Amino acid sequence: MESLWPELFNEQDIKTPTEILEIQAKFLPKLTKDMVYAEIVQPNEVHSAFINYDFLFRLNLKGKFLENYRFTVLTFAHNISFYPVKIQLDKDISVECGMTENRFDLKNEYEFISFLKDVFNSQKMRIVITAIMKLSNLPNF
């Protein structure tokens, strides 16, 4: 019997939200003298808003010398097709970026990248990153 499958499975020329964030995460230590880094993790607890999604992640900021501290910038979830991606964003950043709600959908890679640029350039992100850097220099940490 002949194969019923198509001849080739080409990987889509699309970057997943996680890939995009991992690329962006690599820039942060260089910008913060290795004091602050970003991690993409899968949370243990699933918030009811994300219960119908296949994949769930969080973007956290952490300080190299702040052992247990984390600041969750956003939580995001998507199904196997990657987009649309559902976002839950820090409330202050949502307000700064002019969002009426802090939970919303982004339709495609372009929207996701554009959104991340706004988030990364928000005042709250600058304040948090600066605070983590300053606290990392305190004695006893």
Added chain:
Amino acid sequence: MKYLFWNTFKNPEINTFLEPLIREQECDVVLLAEYTDNVIDLLKNLSKNDYSLYLIPPIACFRITTLSIFKPGNVKPINSRTHFTIMQMPHKTLGFHLLVGVHFPSKLHGNDHLTFIAESIDLKQCIEEAENLIGNNKTVIVGDFNMNPFEEPMVGALALHSIPTQEEAKRGNRIINKRQYSMFYNPMWNLFGDKNMPAGTYYYSKSGHVTYFWNMFDQVIIRPSLFDNFDIDSLKIIDKVNGTPLVNTNGRPKQQISDHLPIVFEIT
């Protein structure tokens, strides 16, 4: 150790009352909401009489100002969001414990019931993560919840699950539909009503069929593991500072000072 929480109503001259309050109550840890006065002046004035408190620098929660007898390097930040901050606070006898400062959004600004449920679930999850991370569940949550102790997000199992009696809360958790939900104890129920004035921490009157007039928005809730360390008689709503009343002749908070009354309690 003695803890104070006060929503200071953005009063730019609240230090006039706050400084003597901290002295009078001999506070070790102070958490403030809506604090807009000069914190450096406050700390300087306190230190003039050998009372050293330190400002714990915020990272991501700017709705809570934290002062403590411990230097900032000894108070470890664990997590912070817009409406709460979780820190590992040193303690004279416990070694350390988790302290959570909360200032939830106001109902007066259009936030609905679902907002409070979502915030409370999120807070509970972050606390449980923090407890697992540092291996300690001696957790104290204090702040302006903008909810009364009897509201669903305060009592609901998936949310804060804070129960009015130690007898029930001492079991530590409940299993509902095969899922386990950890509990808190909410001692604020003991201070509700007019047997002992003030009848709450916040007074608000509105037209409509349901109004409580007195609300207990400012609360402390604790894990059952702290029962032996929590002195229930130390829990008080403060209505005067150095003999100066924080309330009007009708017993309601003086808006010229703050629309909320402070609370104090001890964890020994």
